[in-house]
Amino acid sequence: MIGDEVPRIHHLSAIRALGDALTGDSDGTSPASHLYDAGSMPPNMRIGAFAMGVLGLPLALVHDKIVGDAESAVTYAIAGLHEHRDRLHGVAGNIEIADKRNEEYVRRI
Amino acid sequence: MSDAFKIPAPDASSSTWMPFDQADLRDMQYATLAMLAYGAAVFPQLKETVVMTGLTVPSDPHELHRVADGWSSFAGSVYGAGRTAQQLHDNVSPASWQAPERDQSGQQMAGFVVDSDSDSESAEGLAFLLRCVANISTVGIYLRFLLASWLVANLVWVSLLGGPATRFYTHLQADWLKSCIQDSTSKLQAFLMRCAVRAGVATFAAGYAHFGLSDGFEPSWAEGREGGTTANA
Numbered sequence: 001m002i003g004d005e006v007p008r009i010h011h012l013s014a015i016r017a018l019g020d021a022l023t024g025d026s027d028g029t030s031p032a033s034h035l036y037d038a039g040s041m042p043p044n045m046r047i048g049a050f051a052m053g054v055l056g057l058p059l060a061l062v063h064d065k066i067v068g069d070a071e072s073a074v075t076y077a078i079a080g081l082h083e084h085r086d087r088l089h090g091v092a093g094n095i096e097i098a099d100k101r102n103e104e105y106v107r108r109i
Numbered sequence: 110m111s112d113a114f115k116i117p118a119p120d121a122s123s124s125t126w127m128p129f130d131q132a133d134l135r136d137m138q139y140a141t142l143a144m145l146a147y148g149a150a151v152f153p154q155l156k157e158t159v160v161m162t163g164l165t166v167p168s169d170p171h172e173l174h175r176v177a178d179g180w181s182s183f184a185g186s187v188y189g190a191g192r193t194a195q196q197l198h199d200n201v202s203p204a205s206w207q208a209p210e211r212d213q214s215g216q217q218m219a220g221f222v223v224d225s226d227s228d229s230e231s232a233e234g235l236a237f238l239l240r241c242v243a244n245i246s247t248v249g250i251y252l253r254f255l256l257a258s259w260l261v262a263n264l265v266w267v268s269l270l271g272g273p274a275t276r277f278y279t280h281l282q283a284d285w286l287k288s289c290i291q292d293s294t295s296k297l298q299a300f301l302m303r304c305a306v307r308a309g310v311a312t313f314a315a316g317y318a319h320f321g322l323s324d325g326f327e328p329s330w331a332e333g334r335e336g337g338t339t340a341n342a
Contacts, residue, residue: 011205018214021197031194031221038186042179052242053168055307058315059242063176066235066323070183073228077190077221084217091210 012092019088022081032081039074041067153293156300164304170250173243177236184232191225194218231322238318 023032046064049057198218203211267278289296 009204009207014201014205018197018201022194029193031190031197034186034190034193038183038190041183042175045176045179047172047176051168051172052246052311054164055304055311056168056242058312059318062315062319063235063239066318069323070228070232074187077225080221081194084214088214 010092010095012095015088015092015095019085019092022088023085032078035074035078035081039071039078041071149293153289153297156297168246170243170247173239173246177239177243180232180236180239184229184236187225187232188229191222191229194225195222234322235318238314238322242314 021030024030046067047060049060049064051060195218198215201211263278
């Protein structure tokens with residue numbers, strides 16, 4: 001960040017636990033499970049073109065388009081959460097590797 | 110007219126006949142009469158039977174209410190996803206993880222929360238719009254039902270009572286026909302104006318739903334962001 005004076009306290013299990021909790025399927029309250037619930041929209045969510053009458057045609061068409069956009073947005077968000085989990089695990093792995101190297105250097109010294 | 114003068118035709122050797130020489134406007138008069146009869150008597154009935162029934166395609170308000178329920182549940186799930194992600198990040202004690210990576214992760218979580226909040230607001234607005242449309246169509250259905258029952262009650266009244274009531278009803282019917290023929294043009298104009306206004310309102314609502322409610326749902330949401338959110342797939 002600024003320099004080496006910044007206290008670097010790394011609790012690797014906490015970092016990995018955060019990453020697993022973001023996408024964990026065992027616990028029902030993870031953000032990814034919320035998004036899975038949102039992404040599985042009720043069946044026949046796309047109303048037809050004439051569901052609001054002939055004059056409501058543009059509104060019905062736009063609604064169907066918005067349904068598709070929302071589904072793709074939820075899919076993107078779930079992929080982003082998985083990517084964030086991978087990033088957190090990568091951070092934890094990097095910290096572990098750095099600690100091992102430091103221990104090795106200390107032993108050599 | 111034929112005796113007054115004749116316009117010299119350029120190719121006068123072939124024929125000297127000119128239109129309107131006989132001063133016979135009967136075809137045009139018949140055509141005009143047919144046009145007037147069509148506009149006064151035929152077209153209003155055609156409008157009543159074809160255009161009105163074509164434009165009032167029955168739509169089920171329960172369908173719209175069900176879709177609005179789906180959007181409400183969608184909004185709740187997305188809002189819960191953002192809040193849960195923020196709580197998960199905040200529950201990790203700062204004592205166990207102090208690093209630039211924590212700040213970066215917190216920023217990404219904040220961006221995720223902001224996006225999920227805007228998405229849930231858009232979904233709630235869409236659900237509200239759909240509920241408004243469904244309630245308006247429900248009111249229209251009940252109004253049409255009341256009008257039909259009134260007409261049927263009048264018919265029953267007229268058929269049960271004979272004599273003066275029937276004469277009175279015949280007089281009313283003739284008066285109504287007269288006014289219908291007289292005001293058909295203005296009624297048609299008003300009908301077309303109403304149709305134009307309704308189409309404009311529908312187009313405006315569609316534009317509002319497209320540009321005002323689907324900010325977060327656009328596919329460019331996840332592609333155009335540069336590391337701001339976690340949604341960079």
